[in-house]
Amino acid sequence: MYGLAMVKGLLVTLKNLTRKPFTIQYPEERAEQHPRFRGEEFVWYEERCTGCASCAKYCPLGIIKIVTSPSETALPQGDKYRLEVFDIELQRCMFCGLCVEACPYDALFMGSGFEQGQYSRQDMVITIDQLRQAEKHPSTWFRPQLEGYAGEPGESRRQPAATEGESRLTYNPRGGPPLGWREVGRESWRWHRREKAGMRLETGPTAPQQTPATGAGGETAGEVPGKDDTIDDMTAGKP
Amino acid sequence: MNCQLAPDNILYGNGLYRLLYDAAGTLLPCWLAYLAAGLVIIFILVNGVLLGAAVITWTERRLLGRFQNRVGPNRWGPFGLLQPIADLFKLLTKEDLTPAGADRIVFALVPIAMVAPLILMTAVIPFAQNTALASLNVGVLYLLAISSVTTIAIFMAGWSSNNRYAMFGAARAVAVLISYEVPVVLSLLGVVMVAGSMSLGQVVEAQALPFLLVQPLAFFVFLAGMSAELNRTPFDVAEAESEIIAGYHTEYSGIKFALIQAAEFGGVVVVSAIVATLFLGGWSGPLSEYLGWLWFLLKTGVVVFLFIWIRATYPRLRIDQIMAFSWKFLLPLSLINLLAVSLEVFFLRGETGQLTATDLGIMTGINLVLAVAAIAFFGNLIRRRVKFETRRPAQNVVPGVSTIEVS
Numbered sequence: 001m002y003g004l005a006m007v008k009g010l011l012v013t014l015k016n017l018t019r020k021p022f023t024i025q026y027p028e029e030r031a032e033q034h035p036r037f038r039g040e041e042f043v044w045y046e047e048r049c050t051g052c053a054s055c056a057k058y059c060p061l062g063i064i065k066i067v068t069s070p071s072e073t074a075l076p077q078g079d080k081y082r083l084e085v086f087d088i089e090l091q092r093c094m095f096c097g098l099c100v101e102a103c104p105y106d107a108l109f110m111g112s113g114f115e116q117g118q119y120s121r122q123d124m125v126i127t128i129d130q131l132r133q134a135e136k137h138p139s140t141w142f143r144p145q146l147e148g149y150a151g152e153p154g155e156s157r158r159q160p161a162a163t164e165g166e167s168r169l170t171y172n173p174r175g176g177p178p179l180g181w182r183e184v185g186r187e188s189w190r191w192h193r194r195e196k197a198g199m200r201l202e203t204g205p206t207a208p209q210q211t212p213a214t215g216a217g218g219e220t221a222g223e224v225p226g227k228d229d230t231i232d233d234m235t236a237g238k239p
Numbered sequence: 240m241n242c243q244l245a246p247d248n249i250l251y252g253n254g255l256y257r258l259l260y261d262a263a264g265t266l267l268p269c270w271l272a273y274l275a276a277g278l279v280i281i282f283i284l285v286n287g288v289l290l291g292a293a294v295i296t297w298t299e300r301r302l303l304g305r306f307q308n309r310v311g312p313n314r315w316g317p318f319g320l321l322q323p324i325a326d327l328f329k330l331l332t333k334e335d336l337t338p339a340g341a342d343r344i345v346f347a348l349v350p351i352a353m354v355a356p357l358i359l360m361t362a363v364i365p366f367a368q369n370t371a372l373a374s375l376n377v378g379v380l381y382l383l384a385i386s387s388v389t390t391i392a393i394f395m396a397g398w399s400s401n402n403r404y405a406m407f408g409a410a411r412a413v414a415v416l417i418s419y420e421v422p423v424v425l426s427l428l429g430v431v432m433v434a435g436s437m438s439l440g441q442v443v444e445a446q447a448l449p450f451l452l453v454q455p456l457a458f459f460v461f462l463a464g465m466s467a468e469l470n471r472t473p474f475d476v477a478e479a480e481s482e483i484i485a486g487y488h489t490e491y492s493g494i495k496f497a498l499i500q501a502a503e504f505g506g507v508v509v510v511s512a513i514v515a516t517l518f519l520g521g522w523s524g525p526l527s528e529y530l531g532w533l534w535f536l537l538k539t540g541v542v543v544f545l546f547i548w549i550r551a552t553y554p555r556l557r558i559d560q561i562m563a564f565s566w567k568f569l570l571p572l573s574l575i576n577l578l579a580v581s582l583e584v585f586f587l588r589g590e591t592g593q594l595t596a597t598d599l600g601i602m603t604g605i606n607l608v609l610a611v612a613a614i615a616f617f618g619n620l621i622r623r624r625v626k627f628e629t630r631r632p633a634q635n636v637v638p639g640v641s642t643i644e645v646s
């Protein structure tokens with residue numbers, strides 16, 4: 001019958017009136033953020049960064065500016081370049097994540113924030129000091145080792161989650177405390193430093209190595225040869 | 240001083256006015272008391288309408304939000320109740336622009352010309368027993384006449400803005416308003432006939448059964464017509480945002496826009512009050528006779544909710560659909576209602592020319608059936624029939640090659 005459809009329409013809206021609104025009231029509530037969200041404020045670990053400037057080269061927009069100088073200690077000894085400038089012009093960044101993909105040492109991560117609004121373009125440039133001081137909540141973008149990590153820093157991130165889908169979602173960038181440089185790498189720090197010290201030329205992991213007396217990151221010696229490639233080793237060097 | 244208000248004065252019917260007049264009369268000369276009491280009542284009415292408009296903005300936005308599974312404005316004050324005040328201050332601080340080439344005087348007069356009819360309409364509405372400011376014996380006629388003044392204000396706005404979208408909006412508004420005036424007037428004729436009077440107070444007293452039940456067709460026609468006169472969805476072509484910016488008030492800003500907006504929402508209050516008076520029994524209700532204002536407010540609230548509900552549900556009609564709805568659907572319905580009611584009144588009324596509650600009951604029975612039948616019949620008449628044709632050519636376009644249909 002004509003007119004019945006109009007009454008039906010009224011009933012539809014009336015039914016919606018009784019439903020709970022699904023608005024997320026942003027400043028008080030937040031939507032669930034995917035761990036792989038490519039956010040603002042890059043997470044950068046100075047301890048891991050060698051100053052290779054791969055990130056700057058791979059950025060399609062050329063907005064990463066890196067100035068390095070040779071460190072005081074000898075380079076062949078494994079000490080890295082000293083970074084003087086590490087500017088990211090965030091106002092032009094398109095969050096493609098190529099810089100993160102390019103970093104061979106897991107030193108650069110996408111951030112997880114989205115609230116970096118500023119009143120001038122100059123303020124949008126992230127300087128090295130800001131990168132140093134920022135709370136480090138890295139995103140899992142291109143860093144699968146972070147996935148499935150839900151707990152305290154130092155906990156193993158390779159803990160197998162119950163299902164494949166879950167393993168990605170248990171990690172919440174903003175949920176836990178900020179992560180230190182030791183927790184986030186794919187490889188152990190020792191491997192990293194050994195390679196820098198020229199160990200690549202050696203034949204195998206069991207070969208004797210000469211460790212520099214003082215590491216750049218302040219880590220003391222005490223590696224166990226042959227065991228340094230494992231993940232469990234990562235927490236062994238914690239102060 | 241001993242002032243006496245003559246019983247044939249049109250203000251005599253207002254109990255509050257007499258009270259104020261007597262109180263003022265003890266201190267002031269009579270003519271001054273007459274004036275002072277009138278000013279107090281006018282103050283109450285004007286602020287009542289504006290406050291009502293503020294409340295309606297809040298209610299409408301909150302309710303629309305909930306209808307659409309949103310929350311609505313809830314940031315300022317408890318439940319966002321102070322939102323209208325925030326809106327007001329925002330609009331007050333905005334620049335008051337007049338477009339180049341506008342007719343300045345007419346342009347500036349429009350907000351006044353829009354608010355004034357609303358406040359004039361409140362003069363005859365009985366908020367409770369003996370509370371209409373002026374118990375006019377031609378109240379219904381007065382309402383119809385005053386509500387048409389808004390048309391002129393809208394056309395003034397469109398014409399003086401020097402903006403083609405404003406002109407479009409105004410032209411549409413005038414077309415819609417003139418078309419809907421006819422069925423609205425005809426539907427009210429039935430009400431007047433049953434009540435036997437044009438005075439709103441007596442219409443209320445005649446409603447032993449609410450006229451919503453006695454004349455469902457008239458209620459339907461009146462509600463649809465009033466929706467159109469208020470420029471509300473589904474009849475809001477006059478200010479269709481997605482088509483012509485904001486229609487006739489495109490060029491208005493600042494306090495003028497605030498007044499136009501207030502007139503629009505105040506219109507909802509006043510029209511709801513009129514519907515409650517004419518069709519829902521106004522202030523009459525159970526319990527104490529001093530609770531009339533409460534019943535009146537409740538009934539007005541129900542009608543306001545109905546308006547918002549309709550707005551939340553239906554999409555905007557095209558202008559030709561609106562015209563068809565008025566002339567091919569509402570007009571026949573109101574004529575049928577008029578015919579039925581006049582016949583019923585003719586046969587049912589007693590020696591005194593009055594209808595009893597039993598008569599009204601009989602009319603309810605007949606008219607409800609008639610309403611359903613008439614709506615179904617005329618609805619089928621104006622329904623658009625879609626013809627389905629096969630689009631595939633009968634024979635192959637290229638001889639020897641079969642046509643592949645790509646849809």
Ligand code: SF4
Pocket residue numbers: 058059060061062063064088092093094095096097098099100
């Ligand atoms: S995310 Fe893309 S655009 Fe932004 S700094 Fe990295 S490489 Fe450049």
Ligand code: SF4
Pocket residue numbers: 048049050051052053054055056066102103104105106107108
């Ligand atoms: S690619 Fe990585 S290690 Fe190289 S400079 Fe950039 S952040 Fe540092």
